[in-house]
Amino acid sequence: MTQLPETTTCKLGLVIDLDTCVGCHACVISCKGWNTENYGAPLSDQDPYGAAPSGTFLNRVHSYEVQPETGPAQLIHFPKSCLHCEDAPCVTVCPTGASYKRTEDGIVLVNETDCIGCGLCAWACPYGARELDAAEGVMKKCTLCVDRIYNENLPEEDREPACVRTCPAGARHFGDLGDPESAVSQLVADRGGMDLMPEQGTKPVNKYLPPRPKDGWQGEVDVLAPWLAPVAEEPRGFLGWLDRTLEKL
Amino acid sequence: MAEPQLDLSPKVSDEVRQTTCYMCACRCGINVHLKDGKVAYIEGNRAHPVNKGVLCAKGSAGILQHNAPSRLRAPLKRTGPRGSGQFEEISWDEAYDIAVSWLKPLRETAPEKLAFFTGRDQSQSFTSFWAQNFGTPNYAAHGGFCSVNMATAGIYTMGGAFWEFGAPDWEHTKLFMIFGVAEDHDSNPIKMGLGQLKARGAKVIGVNPIRTGYNAVADEWIGITPGTDGLFILSLVHELLRAGRIDVEYLARYTNAPVLLDCDPQSPSYGLFLRDEDDKPQVIDRRTGKTAAFDAPGVKPDLTGHIRRAGISHVSVMTQMAERYLHPDYAPEAVAERCGLTPERIRALAAEIARTAFEEPVVLNRPWTDFRGERHDTMVGRPVAFHAMRGISAHSNGFQTARALHVLQILLGAVETPGGFRFKPPYPKPATAHPKPHCRVTPGKPLDGPHLGFTHGPDDLCLKDDGSPARIDKAFTWENPMSAHGMMHMVISNAHAGDPYRIDTLFLYMANMAWNSSMNTRGVMEMLSDTDENGDYVIPHIIYSDAYSSEMVAYADLILPDTTYLERHDCISLLDRPICEPDAAADAIRWPVVEPDRDVRGFQSALCDLGARLGLPGFVTEDGAQKYADYADYIVNHIRKPGIGPLAGWRMGDKGLQSGRGDVNAAQLDEYIRNGGFFVEHVPEEAAYFKPWNSAYQDWAVQMGFYDAPQPYLFQLYVEPLRRFQLAAEGHGDRQPPEHLRERIKTTLDPLPIWYPPFEDGHVDPVEYPVHALTQRPMAMYHSWGTQNAWLRQLHGVNPLYVPTALMRAHGLKDGDWARVSSAHGSITVPVIEMAALNPHTVWTWNAIGKRKGAWALSPDAPEATKGFLLNHLIHELLPPKGDGLRWANSDPVTGQAAWFDLRVKIEKSAAPDESQPAFPPLASPVGSGPAHLRWQVRTTS
Amino acid sequence: MHPAPSIIAFTTLSGLGLGLLFWLGVDPTPPTGWVGLAFFLIAFGLAGGGLMASTFHLGRPERALKAFTQWQSSWLSREASAAVATLAVMGLYAAGLVFFGRVWQPLGWLGAGLSLVTVYTTSMIYAQLKTVPRWHHWSTSALFLALALAGGALLSGRVTVAMVLILIAGGLQTWWWQAGDRRLRASGTTLATATGLTAGKVRAFEPPHTGPNYLTREMVFTVARKHAQKLRLVALALMMVLPLVLLIAPFHHLLALLAVLSHIAGVATARWLFFAEAEHVVGLYYGAHNP
Ligand SMILES: Nc1nc2c(c(=O)[nH]1)N[C@H]1C(S)=C(S)[C@@H](COP(=O)(O)OP(=O)(O)OC[C@H]3O[C@@H](n4cnc5c(=O)[nH]c(N)nc54)[C@H](O)[C@@H]3O)O[C@H]1N2
Ligand SMILES: Nc1nc2c(c(=O)[nH]1)N[C@H]1C(S)=C(S)[C@@H](COP(=O)(O)OP(=O)(O)OC[C@H]3O[C@@H](n4cnc5c(=O)[nH]c(N)nc54)[C@H](O)[C@@H]3O)O[C@H]1N2
Ligand code: SF4
Ligand code: SF4
Ligand code: SF4
Ligand code: SF4
């Protein structure tokens, strides 16, 4: 299985809007909750009530500061899970075939019963999208909620990843990025969606929408001046203006 | 090799039960998935009016909250000294007996010796009912240390506030400004709203010294200097007035801008409204040039009206406002530096607000009729919305700052109009429609009325005949005449000092007063365990209800263990703090979706038991038997006033079930459960905006039971009750403030918004303590509770102090270094991290991450206890002495709101200590500690 | 990368063992009988022990056999297969020498070739990883091969060859370190490409969790530059300088043994550095490896 499919029928993935993500970690925990109860082994936690709690998570939210040449520093919240790469190096390095990319939708999965927990796929992934579960000894990664998106036990509207369903800000979108007409593809086109580490040649399916330009006001006063053209400088004149305005109503 | 066969449709659960989240006060609807009768997965309820399916991190982690090893297991009786954490488990009967043995004598002789304070209670209409029946005046919830400035300023000004009382018109607004908000009680709705704005490409401006969260996604960031928002806002007002960018018609029709004021300094009613025989404020009617009641049919109020009557000149509120705010003191040039901004920046913002409000109005084709009987074809709105929270309210000038913001909104015509800010039913509701505070104690009898409310002048203060405070927290006294939510943060120190009097039993519910919810935490711990010369505790008895092994548990004598939120009935009532949205009235319940596996009881049910054992009226039947078997019984069967009970949905009417008013319906809770745990009734379309003046809304509100007759009112740009207190301070009337407070009342209780520097600035040397220190709530943590949650504590297990780049450089600090941070009150030694997106004179940390060793079933070396810290050690409930022989409260002078964010500090590099300082000895854990591994999975056996 | 002892042991020992097997395989007059047995036991011990050690870091060692299945695409799978093939072929060859006193030379050559192939596949497990620019270079394989050959020569008692090869390997190692220091930058992967954030200079502010996780433990290991430089010198001294000195000195078994031990210690140190200094690009997300 370690070979990648030549093509996939569709390219399911996420689009993450860095302009909208408020960094609330809701997606992190709903992912943990769903995947602890579903696909494969539960996501374990070591020393959960002790000095160094550390558990398996399939989705984590970083934050970065960006200091532009002029203007104040910005802060960007940055969720990251598996990007379901088209040229997924994590798949080809796998010695057991446990890692594979599904032909029908491009989802990259680990077949946990085949995984020997060698960790090589995690080394091969540039994005830190794979974590070896310390209790189960197998590799865990985002499944794109493969057990939700087709799940006939769920109402139609809930057949989307847990993280997408829960995101309060609506910063996560799910769909077929192979179909240029899909809502996600349109969003990517409109907002200049980008790849992470394109130079790694992994061809990620997931796209990131860049933050919109911020702090556009750079001290130009004139453009805005007309909106503040004074009607009066002191109370008397102002009351006169008020009278005239009321008269007109 | 073929791809493995996957089960793409695994069974998700055996059953879904829908209830209400309780990991914060936002109260989202949740679907609790059960497998084998155990909680397996929690997701948002799509049909719920609050969260519409989404869920935050805390909500999703509820499963580990519900199963936390820190859960209390049975009633506890203290066996070691207070603060040791040593307890023995006892039966409920024994617990009740102990409580009754303390409380019964108090009720019969001196009910005020019970102080019952209830933290972040979501059942205040019930707990206050209990306290009222007990007869003590000493009841309040946590509002005084939380956001009472916001609530009070909003209600006095416009009959509702930000926070739970209203929301931006997310659908229509084009410019959204958010002041001092990190999480808010409306956490998911704000995130959803921001997402909606972003999707529409509307503009978001964040005003906050710190750029995280909502401020990080803001298109523009105003990194204001803490405590100066009022000045900044009034400068915007100055610019908008100068440019005539105000909604003149709106001001004339819906606000008290045209109301006439006595402006004769000699007159005893100087600064009060001119009123007619019916006590109605007077305006000049432009049609006649004569005075008329503000609400007379057809009246066209004149904004610039003035009149001389009985030798006294009267001018309109608007005239006074023009005089005040057009003054150069409020010009951008005069304020910018103090706010950490530039005049150009302030001007540009004013211009942008003006442009959006007046060049891009929202017009909805929805005819409506106003209270003067005038028909309007359209609803015109100003698509500028504001939201604010503790960043402006948790300062000692917070009341006036919040007022200033409301005045700005109203000047723009952006309240209750499309695109602006909208109220959530049962708001709007003017201050005059709320009760006044009551404090008359009669041993053996209930109090003479509700404890909390809105004062309208000196007569409403809670003073004893000798002028001393009637309440242990000194709420509603001259120190803070409008402390509408009480002052929980003063209870322990006042009780300890016996000032204004001694109490016998301190009864607390759901407030971690021995830790993160107190200022001066170490001092509070000492006060709670202090003994008198006989070796008796200065506060003789402490009863506490918690669900978990918190720091506070260790300081109580008797613990009434609560259930978790999935194991009990709760009622999120319209009588209280409901879950309404601007377009809907809604309330909700919690119900036991799983049964407790421990000997615990819902606290409200315990109060039903205790009330009956104490024989409290309201809790016993006529023949003295227990009236409500438990809280569920109360929720269904209690009647507040005819037709009105705790829940508004599915009440019994003549022709079947009905909403709002109606009789008791024994099957009411089943209806709620069937409907997903909530009830919602939509506001009719034509009633959706202009609610205070919209006849359709007023009628609907009466029908729903919010009030008994339509009560349209004017927005109070000028708040007359403030003026009444000022008048007293100026020497008028027979209830007079003490001398030392006169000047302060005169300046700070101004009926038009003003700005004055935060009090700490005047008590602490700003040169020695040049840095502002703040806290923020992490989105994924709820105060101290989050830490017991194994998933959440991985996100925020420590809280560094974030220090702006320049300060890092100045003090030679690198990420991971330690610094000693000192205030006039104390010092802490903590790890630091650099942050650039931060006001250059501000440091901050996450709130309530630091923990006491031994609490929360964590191991004593948990990072929360060794590296985490509380900023609270630096904040005192009193300001440092100033040499005037007095200790001034670190509170807002109007409402008594705790001024958490006035704090000033200095920092210096420190050698790395073993653990953050101050460190405290560990508490014994009454519940042991949590397991070493976690693999949380509930597999169905079938 | 986290320098896991099991992997350091594995690559160091198996490299040496395979190197020894190579020399045994190409030796026109290979040792036979007891002497042969001793040599092969050492070689198999090292190579096999190394392979065994590698299973210690598996999460599911009991499933290790599954690792043989993906030889078509996976270097790790190829390595496993090559190693087994090598051991099998050389086992046969050894049996001939030890038990039958027969030199099945073609088998020896095949085994020698397979030994090198195995070392190469091992090296490719690392060199294939674009995510670790320091490793992602042909010279990584060259280095592994050189060290295996040098070590093997040393173990097999080929003093002159060993001296030459040790010099070559040491030189290669030195260059590999220096060139490696520039490779992350040369790879073009930065925090900016990792995040796609272009509005200004990007700085990692807060990690996703305050505690450690698998990634930070496994891949965000960093070692202080000063410390690393020192260790490089130590490694070089042990792997090259000291053995050379000992070999130049008049021959004595004890000195030879010391040279071997010193060399092994040096290679192990270099291997520790191989991992410890390797900057995985995922570290960028966590604020590591910023210039
Ligand atoms: N430095 C600083 N300090 C602050 C603030 C700040 O901004 N900065 N904010 C202040 C504000 S606004 C507030 S509201 C306070 C909040 O402070 P607290 O109200 O003390 O907040 P919590 O930590 O949530 O503590 C509430 C207690 O309720 C218990 N509890 C949880 N669930 C249940 C339950 O179901 N039943 C019962 N009976 N108990 C339960 C918890 O175990 C905990 O002991 O903190 C204040 N303190
Ligand atoms: N996740 C989560 N949600 C919560 C809570 C929680 O603990 N966790 N607690 C709940 C409670 S009890 C409350 S009261 C609410 C509080 O909700 P918020 O008011 O949003 O809470 P804070 O975290 O106190 O945020 C105060 C904000 O004001 C900013 N600030 C401080 N001083 C100033 C100032 O002078 N000017 C301006 N413009 N900004 C300033 C701070 O930087 C901070 O961002 O949240 C509720 N929701
Ligand atoms: S993100 Fe990483 S784990 Fe996911 S497909 Fe790409 S390389 Fe593999
Ligand atoms: S850890 Fe498992 S999935 Fe990853 S490469 Fe090894 S065997 Fe394959
Ligand atoms: S798609 Fe599913 S598995 Fe992947 S991050 Fe989202 S919730 Fe987790
Ligand atoms: S849930 Fe949405 S807003 Fe929250 S961190 Fe995840 S992507 Fe960002």
Ligand code: SF4
């Ligand atoms: S915001 Fe989060 S914690 Fe608060 S009620 Fe909603 S889901 Fe629960």
Ligand SMILES: [Mo]
């Ligand atoms: Mo609060």
